Amino acid sequence: MAWNEQWITKVAVSAAGEDYAAFEAIGLQAIGDARVLDVGCFDGFNTHFKFSPYRNIARVVGIDPAAERIECARERYGGERFSFAACSFEDYEPDEPFDVVYFSHVLQHLGDPAEAVAKAHRLLKPGGFIVVKTVDDGAKVSYPDPHDALGRVLSLYDRHVLPNVSWTARTDRYLGRKCYTLFANAGFGNIAVASFPADTVGKTRAERLELFERCMYFRRAVPEGMDPAAVQALARALDELEELFEGDDYYFATTSTVAVGQRLGPGEDGGAYCDGPFGSAAVPACDGDVRMLAAHRAGIRAGATPAQADGADDEGAPAGYASVRPMRETDIPAVMAIEIDAFRDPWTPLAYLAELRYNPAARYEVLEDETETVVGYAGVWRSAEGIHLARIAVDAAQRAKGYGSLLLDAVFAYALECGLPVVTLEVRSSNRAARAFYRAAGFEEADVWERYYADPADDAIVMAKSLA
Structure with missing residues (x-):
């Protein structure tokens, strides 16, 4: 070569x-x-x-x-x-x-x-x-x-x-x-x-x-x-x-x-x-970094750093061979390559490191194709109310192959495993393709958070799916 x-x-x-x-x-x-x-x-x-x-x-x-x-x-x-x-x-x-x-x-x-x-x-x-x-x-x-x-x-x-x-x-x-x-x-x-x-x-x-x-x-x-x-x-x-x-x-x-x-x-x-x-x-500075990252996660939920799940637009039948496994720190470079392309406001590599290292309520998984290349990922937060989909994205070059559906299936399986049969997410109101994708997966629009997103300003549509 x-x-x-x-x-x-x-x-x-x-x-x-x-x-x-x-x-x-x-x-x-x-x-x-x-x-x-x-x-x-x-x-x-x-x-x-x-x-x-x-x-x-x-x-x-x-x-x-x-x-x-x-x-x-x-x-x-x-x-x-x-x-x-x-x-x-x-x-x-x-x-x-x-x-x-x-x-x-x-x-x-x-x-x-x-x-x-x-x-x-x-x-x-x-x-x-x-x-x-x-x-x-x-x-x-x-x-x-x-x-x-x-x-x-x-x-x-x-x-x-x-x-x-x-x-x-x-x-x-x-x-x-x-x-x-x-x-x-x-x-x-x-x-x-x-x-x-x-x-x-x-x-x-x-x-x-x-x-x-x-x-x-x-x-x-x-x-x-x-x-x-x-x-x-x-x-x-x-x-x-x-x-x-x-x-x-x-x-x-x-x-x-x-x-x-x-x-x-x-x-x-x-x-x-x-x-x-x-x-x-x-050293104390490290503790401050952890506190800052905790605030970063809280800001995501509050809308300061919105986690719009708009990188998983997906159509088509599921791909022939793909596997989902837990995300490792060594996966973060491949995840970031997808993240930067999928989101207007990407998370930093350190945000993913903090989630993997310090957030016991978080679970992140990656999807590999037949060449063992990471082509997508999803992350959720577990709480008493259910499972919240914090991040999901598929490589832009690999969409329309059913990978988004496979990632959602993994999320649903994890929710049932935890005994938490409700999955929620937020999505930009202007992202009609993503909303259609989630509706096709069984989500229903449950609420509207006005001006939740910035750059550009947009409402968030809260969607929920009951697995019962």
């Missing part, structure tokens, strides 16, 4: 959990009127995908030297909150400082990472954060690999590809181990570095091959004029390595590195990060 935008997008989604962990650690969701700089935004997909759910972010600026890709970003995502500029980080000079400077697999490609980190420090407000996501190929493990297929791939890539492609000519494949020192030398404090491993242990053949593609897809792209013998040698080494991934006894491991640091004044320590990959000690 060739290096292309499809794989860049796929990798951005599959590895988003690493970014979410960093955003949770720095408290991104609590920074008021935040300004974010995304360095190396490419076509804007990753920029929009990662930051659009955070309504507290007032401005996101994406920069990239690829003018053609920047124009795509402007057409797709440009607007009041998102702007894009075609320039290098070295040449970029903003009018205002930022709360967050974010490098996602970009810092390793810059000519002078130390100077880039020092510049990020200058561009941040006092108390602002740098977030760097990068690689360290020295952490890769391949065994058994009798003919050193992995070593040959990396060596051929280093000698024949990296120097001859403009954006990789100065790439440092071992940057991960250097982040702490780079940050410290630039004056950052409150530095934390987390490793996110991925390996073949316990994986199915399909999952192992997907891991292979995620780590190696871009190495198939060769520059024009590359020595034909080297092209063939690289292709053979990649084919041999892919064959190794087929074996049940083969072990491969790789690690992504995410580093965070804070611009602090003299004598400031910034406090500790919360439990998770970036910290080990719970």
Whole structure:
């Protein structure tokens, strides 16, 4: 498979959990009127995908030297909150400082990472954060690999590809181990570095091959004029390595590195990060985050953050093969890809994390198709009155296949299991398709909450279904 935008997008989604962990650690969701700089935004997909759910972010600026890709970003995502500029980080000079400077697999490609980190420090407000996501190929493990297929791939890539492609000519494949020192030398404090491993242990053949593609897809792209013998040698080494991934006894491991640091004044320590990959000690700020998330859930019920169930418009007979299972934290990137497209006011990844971790009355499930791809999800809240449908959505590309009906069936089954045979929900009065879908599923319109929704203002139709 060739290096292309499809794989860049796929990798951005599959590895988003690493970014979410960093955003949770720095408290991104609590920074008021935040300004974010995304360095190396490419076509804007990753920029929009990662930051659009955070309504507290007032401005996101994406920069990239690829003018053609920047124009795509402007057409797709440009607007009041998102702007894009075609320039290098070295040449970029903003009018205002930022709360967050974010490098996602970009810092390793810059000519002078130390100077880039020092510049990020200058561009941040006092108390602002740098977030760097990068690689360290020295952490890769391949065994058994009798003919050193992995070593040959990396060596051929280093000698024949990296120097001859403009954006990789100065790439440092071992940057991960250097982040702490780079940050410290630039004056950052409150530095934390987390490793996110991925390996073949316990994986199915399909999952192992997907891991292979995620780590190696871009190495198939060769520059024009590359020595034909080297092209063939690289292709053979990649084919041999892919064959190794087929074996049940083969072990491969790789690690992504995410580093965070804070611009602090003299004598400031910034406090500790919360439990998770970036910290080990719970601190009062973490308790505040939990309280804020509890208020967020209450706000949803009160209409401050409406949970209109309008992402499940669905027609057609149920799909041939699909399965519903409990949502896991590792599903959140795939859920967010659907969420952002389905709702005008998407929840943040941290809202889903809080629901899974801290809300004993919540139950969230995902629907997988025959390829084990998440194509929909539903979430409910349990109370003495019954089951409330808080969220339901189906991937826009997978609608009209009956997936919405399968998710509702799972909700009904859970309600009966709990002995709570009443299911309720709210939906925008203007969303006639969703109202028709729910009526077809047996819901009846029970009440109207005037001006429940904002942006745009709309009434909420309360619908209920009795399973008795």
